[in-house]
Amino acid sequence: MAVFLLRLFSCVLGALVVSAIVHASAPSATTTAATSTLTGIAATAPTIGPSQQVGRLPALGWNSWNAYGCNINETKVVDAANLFVSLGLADAGYEYVNIDDCWSLQTRNASTGRIVPDPSKFPNGISGVADQVHALGLKLGIYSDAGTNTCSGFPGSLGNEAVDAEAFAEWGVDYLKYDNCNVPGNWTDTSTPPDNDWYNSNSAIRYRQMTAALNQTGQPVHFNLCIWGNANVWEWGARVGHSWRMTGDVSASWSSISSIIAANAQHLDAVDFFSHNDMDMMEIGNGGLTLQEQRTHFAAWAFLKSPILLGTDLNNLNATQLDIITNAELLAFHQDPDVGTPATPFTATASAPTTSPPEFYAGNSSKGTHVFIINTGTMAAKTFEFANVPGLGSGNFTVHDMWAGEDLGTFADSFSITVNTHDTAALLIDRA
Numbered sequence: 001m002a003v004f005l006l007r008l009f010s011c012v013l014g015a016l017v018v019s020a021i022v023h024a025s026a027p028s029a030t031t032t033a034a035t036s037t038l039t040g041i042a043a044t045a046p047t048i049g050p051s052q053q054v055g056r057l058p059a060l061g062w063n064s065w066n067a068y069g070c071n072i073n074e075t076k077v078v079d080a081a082n083l084f085v086s087l088g089l090a091d092a093g094y095e096y097v098n099i100d101d102c103w104s105l106q107t108r109n110a111s112t113g114r115i116v117p118d119p120s121k122f123p124n125g126i127s128g129v130a131d132q133v134h135a136l137g138l139k140l141g142i143y144s145d146a147g148t149n150t151c152s153g154f155p156g157s158l159g160n161e162a163v164d165a166e167a168f169a170e171w172g173v174d175y176l177k178y179d180n181c182n183v184p185g186n187w188t189d190t191s192t193p194p195d196n197d198w199y200n201s202n203s204a205i206r207y208r209q210m211t212a213a214l215n216q217t218g219q220p221v222h223f224n225l226c227i228w229g230n231a232n233v234w235e236w237g238a239r240v241g242h243s244w245r246m247t248g249d250v251s252a253s254w255s256s257i258s259s260i261i262a263a264n265a266q267h268l269d270a271v272d273f274f275s276h277n278d279m280d281m282m283e284i285g286n287g288g289l290t291l292q293e294q295r296t297h298f299a300a301w302a303f304l305k306s307p308i309l310l311g312t313d314l315n316n317l318n319a320t321q322l323d324i325i326t327n328a329e330l331l332a333f334h335q336d337p338d339v340g341t342p343a344t345p346f347t348a349t350a351s352a353p354t355t356s357p358p359e360f361y362a363g364n365s366s367k368g369t370h371v372f373i374i375n376t377g378t379m380a381a382k383t384f385e386f387a388n389v390p391g392l393g394s395g396n397f398t399v400h401d402m403w404a405g406e407d408l409g410t411f412a413d414s415f416s417i418t419v420n421t422h423d424t425a426a427l428l429i430d431r432a
């Protein structure tokens with residue numbers, strides 16, 4: 001728990017309310033071919049955009065991979081769904097229960113061409129799981145790959161997009177994570193695409209084919225591009241899906257968490273409604289992270305508006321961890337209905353050192369202006385000037401601690417707070 005040291009310069013009474021900056025733009029559902037100069041596969045590749053009926057806000061849910069790897073089955077997935085309800089996660093907004101790699105047999109059905117759910121793991125098929133998940137008011141996610149095989153060697157969907165999208169729709173799938181393993185040589189990118197437009201790269205076109213197939217079924221599906229930050233995905237991801245992985249796989253270590261934040265902080269212009277950089281799944285509950293690092297893991301994913309998909313056996317979460325992942329004020333920032341943009345780095349004071357990842361972030365929500373401070377080093381006082389926070393200006397401000405749900409007081413000119421090693425302070429600031 002962070003210790004707060006407050007520097008109080010003066011107290012003022014006032015009634016000015018900082019108005020929220022409302023950002024209501026959304027990308028259109030279809031895009032047209034960029035130029036007539038396109039050749040080869042890019043000339044004829046589908047340009048249909050992702051469904052606008054889902055994916056406006058970053059996804060909240062759970063995924064089986066970090067918890068179980070390939071060792072999955074119906075019991076574990078349905079158990080996670082039931083725990084969403086009994087632990088209060090569903091009430092907090094967690095919605096998607098996602099099956100990752102290893103759910104199918106190695107071979108497609110010879111007559112239908114469909115991928116076959118492994119009957120020893122999923123005796124009621126994927127539709128049987130979907131029924132149980134839907135009955136709880138939740139949504140079901142599945143996993144496939146924009147290559148010939150998944151990363152664990154099961155059938156991928158490249159060349160079979162239509163038949164697979166149709167099966168997923170029929171089974172009641174609401175979310176597709178689409179991976180990037182086992183890509184045939186002719187589908188890789190060996191040079192920069194024409195006009196440096198990565199939307200027309202072979203990588204993007206592999207994903208665009210699945211967007212079109214999903215659209216064809218008429219069932220809205222949240223489409224996640226698991227492309228590990230390749231092919232400048234942040235430039236075109238929103239024209240193809242709702243969220244896209246920015247890096248390789250997360251692990252339960254501070255170096256992994258902090259390097260993912262650093263990589264993502266460079267591409268925050270891409271984030272808005274229907275458009276989310278995916279920082280990968282959560283490691284809270286899997287050991288390897290201090291309590292403060294778990295708070296930063298959750299807070300940064302929330303204020304950068306990444307999907308938050310829990311990645312542990314939910315039975316293992318203790319009360320403190322549950323408090324972190326159900327923090328109402330951070331979730332409200334993440335799920336804000338009126339502001340789609342994330343918090344972005346700012347220079348806190350003239351003498352603030354440059355760190356990787358950046359330590360100070362500011363952003364808006366329906367409630368006002370927020371500042372988030374990640375301590376990348378050892379416990380220290382962290383100071384910012386109100387005038388340096390975009391949109392605030394100088395004067396007197398009230399500061400509210402979003403973790404504790406407590407007002408900290410009224411301050412003039414600047415604010416200082418002691419933040420523990422690798423912890424994150426989360427603040428709401430209002431003109432006093």
Ligand code: GAL
Binds near residue numbers: 065100151180226
């Ligand atoms: C990786 C992916 C992981 C997980 C794994 C399954 O490529 O980044 O999140 O899905 O494949 O094999």
